[in-house]
Each structure stands twice: as structure tokens, then as C-alpha cells.
Amino acid sequence: MFTGIVEELGEIVAREPLADSARLTIRGKLATSDAKHGDSIAVNGVCLTVVDIVDGDSFTTDVMGETLARSSIGGLDVGSRVNLERAAAVNSRLGGHIVQGHVDGTGVVVARTPAENWEVVRISLPDNLARYVVEKGSITVDGISLTVSGLGADDDGDWLEVSLIPTTRELTTLGGAPVGTTVNLEVDIIAKYVERLTHRG
Structure with a gap:
């Protein structure tokens, strides 16, 4: 479980293609500082499992083919910057959602x-x-907990807007993502549970 508060910008330093997956090595000093085999780290909002620690400041992780196909992780390569967040502790503050x-x-920055x-x-x-996204509600974009500041639709389909403060622009990948960038989206889990319960009622 995470809160969507990005702890640091990491960098993919190696990518090894496997038969139906890929092994990534990601540098992130803070994320790696207390990591061990089996821990969870969110990489651009995707929960990945630590396989090994490398040189004290990097970790390796295996990414399944489905994850590569269904998220923006598939389009990342060596040198790509990524948002990193360690799993939340039970006694930590819930700074995001x-x-x-x-x-x-996935969505695209338009x-x-x-x-x-x-x-x-x-x-x-x-x-x-x-249907799960509401104005002033929460949305996770590449692992960043953000408030939906606008919703609408045009000839190309539905869209949402988020407003980035200077800190978010400086400390996350979304701050410098150009138009055309593919981003990972995770909607509020509560909305999905409410829909499920309502339909079963």
C-alpha cells in the first residue's frame, strides 16, 4: 500500500529483456536505503517487488509482460527517470490517499x-x-497523488486536469513530461468498491 507521495526521482540504469518479462535495475538512494528482498516499491505508480540490492543505491525488479503491456513501464529504457515511493508503514501519515x-x-498528456x-x-x-473520476477527487498519475481540478470531454474523448504546484513540478517526472507522454493512472479504489456494492445490491 502507498500514499502517492513521491519520495525521490530514480533512474533506470539497466534493462534486461527476458522471455516474457524484463528485469530492471533502478537507482534510488532513498528507496534502496532500507530495502530488502521481497519489499514493495512503487515505480511510476506500479507496485514492483525488490529482487536484489545493487551497490547499495540500486535495486533490481522483475516486470511481467502484462505489466509492460498495460502500463507506461513498457516504454521506459535506460536513462528514464521514474517516481519512487516505498510502501507505507502502518504508523505513517497518509499524506496523499x-x-x-x-x-x-494509461492516459496521455494532451x-x-x-x-x-x-x-x-x-x-x-x-x-x-x-466514471470513477470526479472533480476534487483523488487520482494517481505515475504514482503521484493528485486532486482532479477539472473534467471534460471533446472530440477526442474524456480528459481530466490536475494542477501542479512548484514542488510537484520539481520533484516528479510529471513536472517535465511533454505533451504526448504516456502516464499511468490509478483511480480511487473506494469508487470501484462503491460501484461493485451498488451493482450487487
Whole structure:
């Protein structure tokens, strides 16, 4: 379980293709500082399992073919920067919202509108996820817990907007993601449970 508060920007330093998966080596000094085999670390919002620690500042992880195909992880290569968050401790503050690290789909950055002290980022929203997203609700974008500041639709389909403060722009990959970038989306798990319970009622 995670909170969507990115702890550091990491970097993919190696990628080894396997038969139906890939092994990534990711450098992240903070994320690796207390990591051990079997621990969970969110990489761009995808919950991955630590396989080994390398040189004290990097970890390896195996990514299944399904994850590569269904998330933006498949498009990352050596040199790519990634958002890292260690699993939340039971006694830690919930600074963002409840994040599982289970990506529901991907969107694409379609526009960026800068302002004096923030920037509005518009992201395409897959049809099957739109019903779970509400204005002022929570959304996880590449592992970042964000508040939905706008919703709408145009000829290309549904979209959502999030507003980035300077800290988020500086300390996460979304801050510098150009238009056209594919991002991982995880909707609020509570919305999915409510839908399931309502339909079964």
C-alpha cells in the first residue's frame, strides 16, 4: 500500500529483456536505503517487488509482460527517470490517499497550461475509467497523488486536469513530461468498491 507521495526521482540504469518479462535495475538512494528482498516499491505508480540490492543505491525488479503491456513501464529504457515511493508503514501519515500500486490504465498528456505559481496538466482519460473520476477527487498519475481540478470531454474523448504546484513540478517526472507522454493512472479504489456494492445490491 502507498500514499502517492513521491519520495525521490530514480533512474533506470539497466534493462534486461527476458522471455516474457524484463528485469530492471533502478537507482534510488532513498528507496534502496532500507530495502530488502521481497519489499514493495512503487515505480511510476506500479507496485514492483525488490529482487536484489545493487551497490547499495540500486535495486533490481522483475516486470511481467502484462505489466509492460498495460502500463507506461513498457516504454521506459535506460536513462528514464521514474517516481519512487516505498510502501507505507502502518504508523505513517497518509499524506496523499490510499494507493494500491495497481495501474488501471494509461492516459496521455494532451496539454500543459502554465500559470505564475502552478501549471495545469490535461490528461486523456480512458472511457472505462471516466466514471470513477470526479472533480476534487483523488487520482494517481505515475504514482503521484493528485486532486482532479477539472473534467471534460471533446472530440477526442474524456480528459481530466490536475494542477501542479512548484514542488510537484520539481520533484516528479510529471513536472517535465511533454505533451504526448504516456502516464499511468490509478483511480480511487473506494469508487470501484462503491460501484461493485451498488451493482450487487
